Amino acid sequence: MTTADAVRRRLGLGRLLPLGGAADGAWLAERAAQAVLRRVAAQVPGVAAGPLRLALADPGAAATPAVPPPPSALPPGPLRIEADFGVVAQEPLPATASTLRTALFAAAAQLLDLDVTQVDLRVTELLDTAPKPGAPAHPPEVRAVAPTDLAGTAASRAPGVAHLTATLGTPVHLAPDHVRVEVATASGHRPLEVVRAVREAVTAALADGRPVAVLITSVDS
Structure with missing residues (x-):
């Protein structure tokens, strides 16, 4: 992927919205x-x-997140x-x-x-007249990414995860002070429930105490 392609994909997410409270360390595209x-x-x-x-x-009045946030x-x-x-x-x-x-x-x-x-x-x-029903809006398409490491494998198996995504460049970002995981949610699962399941799975898999941030890029409701 070229740098221009990466920028276009990132901008296509729109704002990254806070999901839950400051302690949740979660965002939704x-x-x-x-x-x-x-x-x-x-x-x-x-x-x-x-x-x-x-x-x-x-x-x-915005708060400071407990986990370093994704870019922007x-x-x-x-x-x-x-x-x-x-x-x-x-x-x-x-x-x-x-x-x-x-x-x-x-x-x-x-x-x-x-x-x-x-x-x-x-x-x-x-x-003048009621609008005709159009085709239902579907979640935006995001590229599914297969897990390639311990954290990614754990996240992909968490309840409610449809698949990993890599809109910001990689599905799992390992930093010295935190981990960030990017996922799409499956139908029938609420976003915050998925976030907490992913965090629990990744924390247990890595077992090194680093806090886990989660970015949801697609919701299948």
């Missing part, structure tokens, strides 16, 4: 979260989902969803917005384990 949230938004009657972004709700990762703290959407003109706008906001809050908490405290919505288009 924004594009993985977007795929899930946009699918949920598209199921709200009368809504045509548009661009959706996630950011820290209050950057000044956001620090732990509550998140804000910003979403654009089109709406059927005949429907009461406040009611539709309220339904969409509730759906996004629920999906963030129940499907992604993200701490979202704000959902900011913006109507960008008034539609």
